[in-house]
Amino acid sequence: MRQSLVMVLLALFYASSVHVVWAQKSDTVPTSFSMEEAVNYAMMHNKEVTIADLNEAISNMQTKEFVSQGLPQINGSAQLDYNFELMTMGTDENGNPIQFGSEYGGQAGISLSQMLFDGSFLVGLKASRTYQDLAIKQTTQQKIDIVEQVQKAYFLALVNEENREAIQRNYDRLKQLLYETEEMYKNGFAEKIDVQRIRVNYNSVVLQLEQNKQEIELAYMLLKFQMGYNIDTEIQLKDHLSDQHLNETLMTSDMQYAYQNRIEYDILNTQFTLKELERKENNFQYMPKLNLVANYGWANFGDDFGAYWTSANWFPNGSVGVKMTVPIFDGLLKSRKSQRMKLEMQQISTQKDLMKDNVAVEVKKAADQLSTSLKALQIYEDNMGLAKEVYEHSLAKYQEGIGSNLEVIEADGSYKDAQDEYYSSLYNALVAQIALQKANGTLYHVAPESE
Structure with a gap:
């Protein structure tokens, strides 16, 4: 067993030596040149x-x-808004301001554009x-x-x-x-x-x-x-x-x-x-230039920041169409x-x-x-x-x-x-x-x- 191990080690050493010598020869820079x-x-x-x-x-x-x-152009986007001052559209019969929107809003989605012509x-x-x-x-x-x-x-x-x-x-x-x-x-x-x-x-x-x-x-x-x-x-x-x-x-x-x-x-x-x-x-x-456009995403609006992150409050939306530029x-x-x-x-x-x-x-x-x-x-x-x-x-x-x-x-x-x-x-x-x-x-x- 020991003799076999020695033979294997010698074989590995010989192989590695040959590899080193070959590598050195292959990396040798020539020092003698013909015109060609x-x-x-x-x-x-x-x-x-x-x-x-x-x-x-x-x-x-x-x-x-x-x-x-000319290949499809795909982009993702995400946006979170905090509306610290809501839009006011006049007052009600009691003189209270009428405000639209919610305190928090956000949207996330993906868009695709493909050149058609x-x-x-x-x-x-x-x-x-x-x-x-x-x-x-x-x-x-x-x-x-x-x-x-x-x-x-x-x-x-x-x-x-x-x-x-x-x-x-x-x-x-x-x-x-x-x-x-x-x-x-x-x-x-x-x-x-x-x-x-x-x-x-x-x-x-x-x-x-x-x-x-x-x-x-x-x-x-x-x-x-x-x-x-x-x-x-x-x-x-x-x-x-x-x-x-x-x-x-x-x-x-x-x-x-x-x-x-x-x-x-x-x-x-x-x-x-x-x-x-x-x-x-x-x-x-x-x-004219013609492009295929498609969008798909989710939107969320609410006044409760904690509930804002639940998936049930995010609603999908999507569209697909053709855009022509003249x-x-x-x-x-x-x-x-x-x-x-x-x-x-x-x-x-x-x-x-x-x-x-x-x-x-x-x-x-x-x-x-x-x-x-x-x-x-x-x-x-x-x-x-x-x-x-x-x-x-x-x-x-x-x-x-x-x-x-x-x-x-x-x-x-x-x-x-x-x-x-x-x-x-x-x-x-x-x-x-x-x-x-x-x-x-x-x-x-x-x-x-x-x-």
Whole structure:
């Protein structure tokens, strides 16, 4: 028996341990992200997205609130009166005052009201659902902006990381060259000015390393901020620049119809529909409203407060009926509202036309920027290769004693400038591609929710 109890306790301890370990693993926050994973994380944790999701939930609740207006409205009431001065209606033949009523009175009951017909309610119900759809699209717009910012920050971190490797190679190369030149100077094969020239470049690359370190820290901080990630926690990037592909086919997209993919244009369409429904709802308010009303309750009157509370002194009463409300004149309020809404619809239509033109300009501008960035990237990549060859050739001549130290320094400076221009143009090209995708409306699509 005791052995069985021990086995049971061990089994329970093992099960609880497994549960704790599993819970710890399930709560583990990832620290390594690909571009796609960073975007997905931002969709769940970015504060701006959270605010947009809450706004969407609020609009959903507002729709339910509006639906509640069409459901039965039931209210209960109770009232107790003490008539310390009864109503007097003249005097009798003896001159005594004639008073009506009783010292105590009270009533309790329940009332019901049910909407039977209200044209504005039916249209308003449809409008509230359209408003909910508008909130969903505004959430999508916010997510597109976050995707843009996350991708830019991710690329900035990648470019700075790769640039650090290039700067580190420059540092190692100059450090070795400085050491060799100092040894040559000690042995009388180089002048002091040769050492000083190289040391100037060496000090510059040391400073460049420190600056690059700060740029990387800022890039990661920006990325974590856009993701909604803890800024104090370190993260790793899974992707590499070699994994990224610049898509030249984006520049051949049809600019004329790009606006149809833009969430901003979709939002304008929804706003137009919403305004149209609001105007229709306002016009339906000219029609009569019909409600079912019912009341049931009890009343009591008497001069004896003690007997007031006995059930025998409470008498029931009830009624049921139909109430119709007909608007006659409201000072032209609804007419003025209808005219205002018509103007607002015209305003939205004009905004839609303007949006079409703006999108065409944005796409053309982004496509030209990407084209220019790709050409610049190719040129700077070629320049970097040429500058590297010039540096290696100058260094070989210097080491063989047939070249000057100044030639090596100039070649090294040109090589570093070419590297800086290349990485700057690479980031510009990646950002230009993001801008073109956003202009085309293809940067981010929300997957449809399953029914």
